[in-house]
Amino acid sequence: xxxxxxxxxxxPRLTPVGGVKEALQRRSARPGGRAYTVVRWSGAVLFAAIxxxxxxxxLASSSQAFAHSGLSFFWSGTxxxxxxxxxxxxxxxxxxITTAVAIILxxxxxxxxxxxxxxxxxxxxxxxxxxxxxxxxxVPSIVVGLWGxxxxxxxxxxxxxxxxxxxxxxxxxxxxxxxxxxMFLAGTVLAVMILPTIVALSRTSMSAVAVEDREAARALxxxxxxxxxxxxxxGARTGIEAAVTLGIGRAMGETIAVxxxxxxxxxxxxxxxxxGATLGSAIINNFGEASPGLDRASVIxxxxxxxxxxxxxxVGGQLLMRARSRVVGATx
Amino acid sequence: xxxxxxxxxxxxxxxPDTRRRPLPAVSALALSLAAVALVAAACGSSTPAAAKKKAxxxxxxxxxxxxxxxSTTTASAAPGTTTTAAKPxxxxxxxxxxxxxxxxxxxxxxxxxxxxxxxPSLQVNGAGANSIQPFFTRVFYYYNQxxxxxxxxxxxxxxxxxxxxxxxxxxxxxDSEIPIPAPATGTSGNILQVPVDLGGVALSxxxxxxxxxxxxxxxxxxxxxxxxxxxxxxxxxxxxxxGVNLPSTTIVPVHRADSSGPGYDLDQYLIDTGGSAWTSxxxxxxxxxKWPITTVGVGExxxxxxxxxxxxxxxxxxxxxxxxxxxxxxxxxxxxxxxGSFVTPSQSSxxxxxxxxxxxxxxxxxxxxxxxxGTYPLANFxxxxxxxxxSNTTLGVVLGKLLDWVTTTGQQxxxxxxxxxxxxxxxxxxxxxxxxxxxSAGKPLFS
Numbered sequence: 095x096x097x098x099x100x101x102x103x104x105x106p107r108l109t110p111v112g113g114v115k116e117a118l119q120r121r122s123a124r125p126g127g128r129a130y131t132v133v134r135w136s137g138a139v140l141f142a143a144i145x146x147x148x149x150x151x152x153l154a155s156s157s158q159a160f161a162h163s164g165l166s167f168f169w170s171g172t173x174x175x176x177x178x179x180x181x182x183x184x185x186x187x188x189x190x191i192t193t194a195v196a197i198i199l200x201x202x203x204x205x206x207x208x209x210x211x212x213x214x215x216x217x218x219x220x221x222x223x224x225x226x227x228x229x230x231x232x233v234p235s236i237v238v239g240l241w242g243x244x245x246x247x248x249x250x251x252x253x254x255x256x257x258x259x260x261x262x263x264x265x266x267x268x269x270x271x272x273x274x275x276x277m278f279l280a281g282t283v284l285a286v287m288i289l290p291t292i293v294a295l296s297r298t299s300m301s302a303v304a305v306e307d308r309e310a311a312r313a314l315x316x317x318x319x320x321x322x323x324x325x326x327x328x329g330a331r332t333g334i335e336a337a338v339t340l341g342i343g344r345a346m347g348e349t350i351a352v353x354x355x356x357x358x359x360x361x362x363x364x365x366x367x368x369x370g371a372t373l374g375s376a377i378i379n380n381f382g383e384a385s386p387g388l389d390r391a392s393v394i395x396x397x398x399x400x401x402x403x404x405x406x407x408x409v410g411g412q413l414l415m416r417a418r419s420r421v422v423g424a425t426x
Numbered sequence: 427x428x429x430x431x432x433x434x435x436x437x438x439x440x441x442p443d444t445r446r447r448p449l450p451a452v453s454a455l456a457l458s459l460a461a462v463a464l465v466a467a468a469c470g471s472s473t474p475a476a477a478k479k480k481a482x483x484x485x486x487x488x489x490x491x492x493x494x495x496x497s498t499t500t501a502s503a504a505p506g507t508t509t510t511a512a513k514p515x516x517x518x519x520x521x522x523x524x525x526x527x528x529x530x531x532x533x534x535x536x537x538x539x540x541x542x543x544x545x546p547s548l549q550v551n552g553a554g555a556n557s558i559q560p561f562f563t564r565v566f567y568y569y570n571q572x573x574x575x576x577x578x579x580x581x582x583x584x585x586x587x588x589x590x591x592x593x594x595x596x597x598x599x600x601d602s603e604i605p606i607p608a609p610a611t612g613t614s615g616n617i618l619q620v621p622v623d624l625g626g627v628a629l630s631x632x633x634x635x636x637x638x639x640x641x642x643x644x645x646x647x648x649x650x651x652x653x654x655x656x657x658x659x660x661x662x663x664x665x666x667x668x669g670v671n672l673p674s675t676t677i678v679p680v681h682r683a684d685s686s687g688p689g690y691d692l693d694q695y696l697i698d699t700g701g702s703a704w705t706s707x708x709x710x711x712x713x714x715x716k717w718p719i720t721t722v723g724v725g726e727x728x729x730x731x732x733x734x735x736x737x738x739x740x741x742x743x744x745x746x747x748x749x750x751x752x753x754x755x756x757x758x759x760x761x762x763x764x765x766g767s768f769v770t771p772s773q774s775s776x777x778x779x780x781x782x783x784x785x786x787x788x789x790x791x792x793x794x795x796x797x798x799x800g801t802y803p804l805a806n807f808x809x810x811x812x813x814x815x816x817s818n819t820t821l822g823v824v825l826g827k828l829l830d831w832v833t834t835t836g837q838q839x840x841x842x843x844x845x846x847x848x849x850x851x852x853x854x855x856x857x858x859x860x861x862x863x864x865x866s867a868g869k870p871l872f873s
Binding site: 243248271275353360369375 | 676678683684709710716718720721722723724725726727731734735738739
């Protein structure tokens with residue numbers, strides 16, 4: 095009985111993935127496999143080509159701006175197309191500040207919510223709540239922006255921002271008049287946008303933490319809360335870090351929602367209540383009307399700066415985490 | 427006994443798994459919700475074009491309420507007619523449409539009158555100024571009522587978009603608050619520029635306790651937008667307004683974050699009247715559609731954004747197309763005109779500015795700070811841009827008739843919305859310009 099079965103279904107050949115040539119040779123006996131190999135490799139090549147082409151074309155179309163402005167592309171004066179001055183420093187600063195505000199607000203809330211959903215919430219509550227959070231992730235940014243403009247902005251101007259000014263230490267960050275649109279409001283809107291990503295990814299990785307780890311913690315007399323802090327969160331750290339990285343990426347690259355609530359002021363911000371501008375909002379406000387030539391090249395230069403900045407923040411964040419995990423590994 | 431223990435152990439081990447397995451009813455609910463989410467995601471963020479359009483429609487949705495608010499009699503000025511065009515594509519008419527109108531187009535027709543009023547079924551795509559959108563929404567609706575075949579999609583993305591779109595030939599017509607400087611050409615040759623409406627720019631403010639008509643002149647306004655005049659009870663403002671009880675509220679100047687026609691007009695006015703403080707700060711005497719002082723106050727997108735901010739914020743002052751200010755019942759400043767009198771924007775004071783335009787043309791379009799005691803200084807014509815050579819004869823004829831209707835009969839709709847009807851000499855300029863439309867062979871479409 096067993097031998098006949100074996101004859102009918104030959105065992106799959108488990109060969110390591112090699113180069114195109116080897117793969118084609120290996121698969122040459124079977125036309126279907128060969129076609130699949132071609133599709134697989136051309137897909138990979140196409141993807142790489144698109145990324146390379148994107149970077150190259152961005153650099154090519156912005157080279158004029160970098161040639162014109164040199165290093166002063168990053169500072170000196172106010173962005174003014176009429177004067178051919180295109181500094182990006184204020185936008186970089188605005189991007190970093192709003193992203194930082196968003197992360198500071200969204201990470202504790204997001205990870206806390208994820209822990210609640212995965213560890214504490216009863217099932218009848220956790221399931222619909224998770225679905226609701228996933229739904230927020232699907233809300234287009236223009237909707238979040240409009241909500242920020244029409245709903246959050248009046249509340250912030252009248253209640254939240256005056257309140258922040260009264261808090262002893264925070265008042266240093268919140269001084270000056272509350273005009274409505276501000277870096278703080280933009281950061282809050284961004285936090286709302288990245289929250290679902292952080293919750294969903296963190297919750298998944300927390301649920302995946304091994305039961306044995308929880309049992310071990312419980313066996314050592316940990317309370318429910320201590321189980322979370324000592325076993326679940328450390329176990330899910332990689333997933334949480336990935337969630338935060340994705341959140342940072344979205345927050346840095348957001349354009350329209352930020353442009354609607356940040357106030358689009360190109361002066362150096364002196365407080366979180368100042369209106370400001372980010373790379374994304376500056377791109378969306380300037381690109382539509384940029385005249386061909388230096389003007390347009392400079393706006394594309396902003397795109398390049400945004401690309402580089404996101405890459406730097408991501409790489410920097412990963413290095414930081416790796417260094418931290420090494421330290422943690424050494425001490426424990 | 428032992429089996430029971432094993433099962434208990436297994437249950438214990440797989441605890442979280444069972445926890446995560448939802449009840450059938452709950453999972454069905456979750457699935458359907460997830461499906462909704464998926465659809466929402468697909469609709470919301472499928473294409474960048476859609477996303478961009480959404481960005482524009484932030485104003486569209488609000489702005490299209492203009493007709494319904496201002497006109498109680500003709501409450502049905504359907505917003506639906508002109509709003510939701512995706513970024514217009516190059517127009518490809520159906521063969522049926524081409525044949526059905528040969529009676530009129532092949533022999534060349536008379537513009538605006540006899541030649542059969544039944545137009546072929548066509549969709550005309552346009553893009554351009556945000557300021558003219560309330561007017562276009564209404565006149566295109568009425569034109570569609572009169573000529574059921576012709577529907578117009580107008581994307582109010584801004585004057586500069588209107589110019590670049592027509593230059594690249596991605597729309598059938600563009601519209602700009604500022605005509606293209608000569609030579610006006612694009613990928614399909616010479617571009618004709620037709621004045622289609624007369625509008626004004628209001629300096630609107632939100633100052634509780636102070637009525638409309640606060641007097642402001644060039645230097646004061648320049649000081650406000652440069653951030654040197656910081657409070658409403660500043661001596662410069664008080665000197666212009668004796669007897670007005672001015673509060674000490676902080677002034678929040680609002681400008682357009684995108685480039686705009688109203689910004690261009692105000693820039694021109696401040697160059698003319700704001701003194702050296704303005705011209706030295708912006709470094710030059712050439713007005714620009716991009717607001718030159720971006721480090722003071724708050725920048726908002728489109729007329730709707732500025733209007734919305736003024737509405738929300740006590741102390742704010744900003745420039746919006748008068749139609750938007752009228753719709754929002756704003757209090758508007760009285761600006762000092764060339765003759766030295768202070769004039770608030772109104773249909774008649776803007777009409778007075780238009781009436782001063784003698785020898786108007788696409789290269790001589792500036793009517794900012796015009797002469798006359800009753801003239802409001804911030805006024806401008808809006809210009810519709812079409813190619814002189816219409817490779818598609820049917821479309822050319824439809825466009826010509828449409829625009830001729832807009833500049834004549836359509837002007838009746840202007841007043842209710844806060845625009846002023848075109849003066850007779852400008853109507854005839856529009857008519858003469860439209861007579862220049864040609865077919866692909868270079869023969870005039872109209873006689």
